[in-house]
Amino acid sequence: MKKRNKNQEVNPKHQKQVHEKKRQNILWKQRNISNKYDARKRIAFKDYATRKISDYNAEIEKKVESGLFDEEKAGKLKDEFSHKIDTLIPTWSEAGEKRLKEIIEELYSPKEVAEPEENSEVSEMPKEVQPMEEKKRKPEFIK
Structure with missing residues (x-):
């Protein structure tokens, strides 16, 4: 059986090492979670x-079959559209990431509490508040 060194438990250097290892594990877990989020987003x-x-492409094929487009024009249109979509993917992901960061900043920013000014007057509530009259509803089966 391995004997423990009692000095290790009291040694502040050892405590710092343990704390640092725990911190590294937490950071590693956070990094993995964010990587999973990025992977899901890309997918x-x-x-x-x-x-x-x-x-x-299905719409283009229907038009080719009906005779509105010829094969060459259909191929060009398909290639152009797929290229446009491929270039938009990074733009969408960047815009989404930017918007997400803005929302997080808004949530974590300290909100200023509006305090009434000394000179401002508070409007008085009306003395008599009349409740709204409720209409009596007839049951559905009686008409």
């Missing part, structure tokens, strides 16, 4: 783009 954008491209 969601790719899935969305794939759906849009396939929908657009």
Whole structure:
């Protein structure tokens, strides 16, 4: 059986090492969570783009079959659309990330409490407040 060194438990250097290791573990977990979020976000954008491209391609194929487009024009349109969607994916992710950061900043910013000014007058409430009259409803089966 391994004997414990009692000095290790009291030693402040050892305590700092233990604390640092725990902190590193927490940071590692946080990093992994954010990486999972980024991966999910990228997958969601790719899935969305794939759906849009396939929908657009299906519409083009219908037009080719009906004789509105020829094969060459349809191929060019498909390529242009897929290129546009591929260039928009990074733009969407950057805009989404920026908006998310703005929302987080708004949530964590200290909110200023509006204090009434000394010179401002408070309007008085009306003395008599009349309740709204409730209309009597007839049951559904009686008309």
